[in-house]
Amino acid sequence: MYDINGWKHVFKLDPNKDISDEHLEQVCESGTDAIIVGGTDGVTLDNVLQLLARIRRYTVPCALEVSSIDSVTPGFDFYFIPTVLNSSNTDFITGLHHQAMKEFGEIMDWNEIFVEGYCIVNSDCKAAHVTEAKTELDEEDVIAYAQMAERMFRLPIFYLEYSGVYGDVSLVKNVKNALSTTKLFYGGGIASSEQAVEMAHAADTVVVGNVIYEDLKAALQTVGAVKG
Numbered sequence: 001m002y003d004i005n006g007w008k009h010v011f012k013l014d015p016n017k018d019i020s021d022e023h024l025e026q027v028c029e030s031g032t033d034a035i036i037v038g039g040t041d042g043v044t045l046d047n048v049l050q051l052l053a054r055i056r057r058y059t060v061p062c063a064l065e066v067s068s069i070d071s072v073t074p075g076f077d078f079y080f081i082p083t084v085l086n087s088s089n090t091d092f093i094t095g096l097h098h099q100a101m102k103e104f105g106e107i108m109d110w111n112e113i114f115v116e117g118y119c120i121v122n123s124d125c126k127a128a129h130v131t132e133a134k135t136e137l138d139e140e141d142v143i144a145y146a147q148m149a150e151r152m153f154r155l156p157i158f159y160l161e162y163s164g165v166y167g168d169v170s171l172v173k174n175v176k177n178a179l180s181t182t183k184l185f186y187g188g189g190i191a192s193s194e195q196a197v198e199m200a201h202a203a204d205t206v207v208v209g210n211v212i213y214e215d216l217k218a219a220l221q222t223v224g225a226v227k228g
Ligand SMILES: CC(C)=CCC/C(C)=C/CC/C(C)=C/CC/C(C)=C/CC/C(C)=C/CC/C(C)=C/CC/C(C)=C/COP(=O)(O)OP(=O)(O)O
Pocket: 014, 038, 039, 040, 041, 065, 066, 067, 068, 069, 072, 073, 074, 075, 079, 081, 082, 083, 084, 091, 092, 093, 096, 097, 098, 100, 101, 104, 107, 108, 109, 113, 118, 125, 126, 127, 130, 131, 161, 163, 164, 209, 210
């Protein structure tokens, strides 16, 4: 599906993790709406290119979630650019983006680029450490970030990131209710069909990551549960 507004379920594949051809085929042919290629660390041009070439054997739409300037390459359907709204290091809000604009500005095709306003709420995840995210947030704080994403910055995506742990469903629902045009992506700790369905009722799009590498069968079952 090439309209990100219709995405209900996506898989996130980490170029820094190994996946066999057989497992990759099952992920790409699962019926998921798209694959996001991204990770916090160890993402290089080489491992991004290798994974892209392997995903391109299949017709599933594929987005690169840019986490370092050096690993950007042509060939993806979409480019997702994270800006971490609750980072305390300006590099991850606008700094690296400013550098990238100087390097790529001339060749950027804005039809395929989507900026994601991230709010990272799991203090223990890599992305929180790397971006020095301020994770001591209550519901009012998270909703304020969501409204900043939608109303101040008019971002297409607000990404509530619990990477590695399953989140607070009631909080996700309340964030969703505070948004009208910006799409809510939820990611973190989905490891079963039940969790995928529960979060899919709360958010616009659920992102399923680590369980692909830990329990592929469970990961694949989340697709039918959400979209079936
Ligand atoms: C050549 C060509 C076609 C060019 C296209 C033009 C283009 C799109 C250029 C890029 C322009 C641009 C503005 C780039 C942005 C530059 C940049 C580096 C921005 C900073 C990104 C950022 C904030 C990174 C911080 C980390 C982060 C939020 C990563 C997102 C992924 C994430 C949270 C993964 C979850 O963690 P994970 O790694 O899975 O953790 P585990 O391993 O523990 O599971």
